[in-house]
Amino acid sequence: MGRRRQSVTIKHVAADAGVSLQTVSRVINKEPNVRPAMKERVQASIDKLGYVPSIAAQRMSGSRSYLILAINDRDLTIADWRAREGRDWVDQMLLGGMLTCAKHGYRMLIELVDTHNDHVERELGAAIAALQPDGVILTPPHSENPLITGLLADRGIPFARIGSTHSGPGIAMTMGDTYNSRIATEHLLDLGHCRIGFIAGPKEFSLSDWRIAGWKEAMFAAKLDTDGLCERGDFGFDSGLVAARKLLDQPSPPTAIIASSDQMTFAVLQVARERGLKVPEDLSVISFDNSPIVRFTEPPLTAVDQPIAATASRAVELLIAARDEGIPDEPVRVRGELVVRGSTGPVPVRDGD
Amino acid sequence: MGRRRQSVTIKHVAADAGVSLQTVSRVINKEPNVRPAMKERVQASIDKLGYVPSIAAQRMSGSRSYLILAINDRDLTIADWRAREGRDWVDQMLLGGMLTCAKHGYRMLIELVDTHNDHVERELGAAIAALQPDGVILTPPHSENPLITGLLADRGIPFARIGSTHSGPGIAMTMGDTYNSRIATEHLLDLGHCRIGFIAGPKEFSLSDWRIAGWKEAMFAAKLDTDGLCERGDFGFDSGLVAARKLLDQPSPPTAIIASSDQMTFAVLQVARERGLKVPEDLSVISFDNSPIVRFTEPPLTAVDQPIAATASRAVELLIAARDEGIPDEPVRVRGELVVRGSTGPVPVRDGD
DNA sequence: TTGAAAGCGCTAACAC
DNA sequence: GTGTTAGCGCTTTCAA
Numbered sequence: 056m057g058r059r060r061q062s063v064t065i066k067h068v069a070a071d072a073g074v075s076l077q078t079v080s081r082v083i084n085k086e087p088n089v090r091p092a093m094k095e096r097v098q099a100s101i102d103k104l105g106y107v108p109s110i111a112a113q114r115m116s117g118s119r120s121y122l123i124l125a126i127n128d129r130d131l132t133i134a135d136w137r138a139r140e141g142r143d144w145v146d147q148m149l150l151g152g153m154l155t156c157a158k159h160g161y162r163m164l165i166e167l168v169d170t171h172n173d174h175v176e177r178e179l180g181a182a183i184a185a186l187q188p189d190g191v192i193l194t195p196p197h198s199e200n201p202l203i204t205g206l207l208a209d210r211g212i213p214f215a216r217i218g219s220t221h222s223g224p225g226i227a228m229t230m231g232d233t234y235n236s237r238i239a240t241e242h243l244l245d246l247g248h249c250r251i252g253f254i255a256g257p258k259e260f261s262l263s264d265w266r267i268a269g270w271k272e273a274m275f276a277a278k279l280d281t282d283g284l285c286e287r288g289d290f291g292f293d294s295g296l297v298a299a300r301k302l303l304d305q306p307s308p309p310t311a312i313i314a315s316s317d318q319m320t321f322a323v324l325q326v327a328r329e330r331g332l333k334v335p336e337d338l339s340v341i342s343f344d345n346s347p348i349v350r351f352t353e354p355p356l357t358a359v360d361q362p363i364a365a366t367a368s369r370a371v372e373l374l375i376a377a378r379d380e381g382i383p384d385e386p387v388r389v390r391g392e393l394v395v396r397g398s399t400g401p402v403p404v405r406d407g408d
Numbered sequence: 409m410g411r412r413r414q415s416v417t418i419k420h421v422a423a424d425a426g427v428s429l430q431t432v433s434r435v436i437n438k439e440p441n442v443r444p445a446m447k448e449r450v451q452a453s454i455d456k457l458g459y460v461p462s463i464a465a466q467r468m469s470g471s472r473s474y475l476i477l478a479i480n481d482r483d484l485t486i487a488d489w490r491a492r493e494g495r496d497w498v499d500q501m502l503l504g505g506m507l508t509c510a511k512h513g514y515r516m517l518i519e520l521v522d523t524h525n526d527h528v529e530r531e532l533g534a535a536i537a538a539l540q541p542d543g544v545i546l547t548p549p550h551s552e553n554p555l556i557t558g559l560l561a562d563r564g565i566p567f568a569r570i571g572s573t574h575s576g577p578g579i580a581m582t583m584g585d586t587y588n589s590r591i592a593t594e595h596l597l598d599l600g601h602c603r604i605g606f607i608a609g610p611k612e613f614s615l616s617d618w619r620i621a622g623w624k625e626a627m628f629a630a631k632l633d634t635d636g637l638c639e640r641g642d643f644g645f646d647s648g649l650v651a652a653r654k655l656l657d658q659p660s661p662p663t664a665i666i667a668s669s670d671q672m673t674f675a676v677l678q679v680a681r682e683r684g685l686k687v688p689e690d691l692s693v694i695s696f697d698n699s700p701i702v703r704f705t706e707p708p709l710t711a712v713d714q715p716i717a718a719t720a721s722r723a724v725e726l727l728i729a730a731r732d733e734g735i736p737d738e739p740v741r742v743r744g745e746l747v748v749r750g751s752t753g754p755v756p757v758r759d760g761d
Numbered sequence: 762t763t764g765a766a767a768g769c770g771c772t773a774a775c776a777c
Numbered sequence: 778g779t780g781t782t783a784g785c786g787c788t789t790t791c792a793a
Binding site for chain 3: 413414417418419429430432433434436437461462464465466467468469470471
Binding site for chain 3: 074075076077078081093112114115116117
């Protein structure tokens with residue numbers, strides 16, 4: 056195989072343009088203090104020779120690595136991939152992240168890290184040491200893992216915490232969970248629903264409670280009661296079954312249910328089917344996530360779309376800008392939207408009312 | 409921000425262990441000619457200090473970059489991501505590729521390249537120059553683009569051509585299209601079907617014809633006629649409609665149809681619905697791809713599963729091994745399998761027969 | 762505004 | 778078996 060060397064290096068360009076390496080470097084990095092004529096001459100050589108700087112060399116000499124690391128939970132991600140149930144969280148991150156990276160000459164690299172592991176630090180530390188990324192994007196549940204945020208802060212690497220509003224190091228970002236939950240609730244209120252149940256996610260995720268807050272906000276604004284209308288699940292199907300049954304077993308059951316994940320919403324659908332409740336005639340249902348499959352259920356689900364791509368894109372921009380401009384000290388909010396499909400309808404008229 | 413330096417370098421380890429840099433390097437790279445006791449001492453220092461080599465530095469010194477580049481078609485990939493229709497081609501590549509990379513201390517990086525572009529070479533050349541990957545995975549339609557394969561061959565970078573059996577540079581790999589198509593056909597033959605239609609992909613993809621070949625093999629083996637039973641589409645829904653109508657408009661229409669993509673299969677389903685044909689009672693249908701959504705149609709589709717993860721994983725292994733062992737000169741086949749669901753059934757008994 | 766020198770962290774080549 | 782030297786391609790000093 057033989058050792059591979061860069062075919063065109065900064066030296067070739069310098070020789071071709073008849074200038075020093077330094078001048079070429081200045082042109083590459085768009086530094087000031089280069090006479091336009093000089094700049095043009097160097098650029099011409101660059102184009103002629105098809106020169107592209109080696110990021111390894113750039114990184115070596117203490118400059119940027121042009122790498123952004125997107126950290127995802129290993130087990131969750133692999134489980135999703137293997138399940139092949141159409142969840143496209145990773146794809147949406149790539150869509151938003153990669154394209155924005157490309158715009159700035161950066162690359163995005165996905166790294167799977169096991170949160171529930173004693174060696175989180177070792178794992179992440181190794182990735183950092185090996186890759187020397189210029190920025191890191193953390194997704195839940197990593198975003199609020201102090202071992203991880205601490206490590207990154209120590210190393211002085213800019214990072215974004217998606218799904219976290221804590222103050223502290225890094226860029227706090229949310230996908231507008233409170234807002235999203237509120238507009239979902241308002242959609243149901245507009246349809247005349249008064250008893251709106253909510254199936255929340257687990258406490259470990261901050262966003263679980265933000266979503267509850269959005270729902271309560273809307274309910275309180277409409278002067279409606281929320282007692283007994285909130286159950287918790289773990290985002291999974293089975294937990295959704297339990298929660299849905301609890302909600303619908305009440306003497307005065309909800310006429311609409313918002314569930315904090317697609318899987319839990321599927322569970323609501325199943326429980327409704329078991330009890331002969333038609334969706335949306337007897338029960339309206341709204342899902343969170345809006346992953347591809349929600350269009351293939353019967354009926355297709357009205358769902359809160361998580362703006363994953365937009366958030367990843369914004370994160371990349373902020374991370375790249377962090378070098379020169381620092382990071383915002385307020386949480387950055389990227390709002391989602393409600394996609395109305397067939398699972399929500401007017402409140403049913405109750406027999407005997 | 410200040411320039412970030414590696415916190416623990418090979419020097420620290422060398423100093424801690426009281427040996428030369430070279431010895432540490434030898435231990436890292438598992439080279440022979442290091443006395444076990446020495447090796448142990450060095451390893452102890454590595455562990456103690458939590459040392460991880462910088463891949464930038466490794467790459468700089470003419471060694472490996474520990475990077476594998478997976479090239480995908482830009483437009484197709486972005487369109488899939490935006491459409492959010494659950495196609496998980498990229499995820500499956502990551503699943504197979506990333507995990508196998510990780511096993512060997514490599515990383516996989518996705519790069520989007522526009523095939524139908526004059527600057528393919530410039531685009532890919534830039535990625536190569538910037539990243540200096542140790543290997544490249546090409547997917548259709550890049551796999552058979554001579555501009556791309558030529559460039560890679562020139563640069564001496566090992567690469568895998570998925571979906572290509574051409575001889576020539578690089579590792580030719582297939583996902584067993586002929587075989588897959590044959591077993592799909594045989595499944596239908598076992599169910600008693602004799603008139604089995606086939607909707608192929610476009611000529612630009614070699615695999616289109618391999619699939620036709622597999623279907624014909626099975627049909628010929630069963631001494632059945634294939635005349636007028638093969639139409640071509642472009643993998644898209646609309647082309648599937650046209651093809652399905654042509655097939656079903658015949659005086660003696662097929663009782664089963666195999667379509668070369670999920671979208672074209674959906675089209676078959678729709679045409680069947682239009683004509684009041686029940687699936688699978690009146691018409692059996694088999695899809696290629698087995699992307700997540702095929703489980704959500706009515707009925708769920710019997711489908712040929714493309715072993716994307718397994719192929720990516722194998723590609724990574726071969727690419728990493730290429731450095732020391734060279735590449736296989738025969739095409740590497742990774743076989744898919746037929747996933748039987750609800751869209752295939754016994755041949756219908758025709759009225760009046 | 763430009764250039765020269767030093768060094769980033771590591772490995773290949775060679776010496777011992 | 779182990780150490781020494783030189784150099785990868787680039788950017789950061791600093792000098793002119």
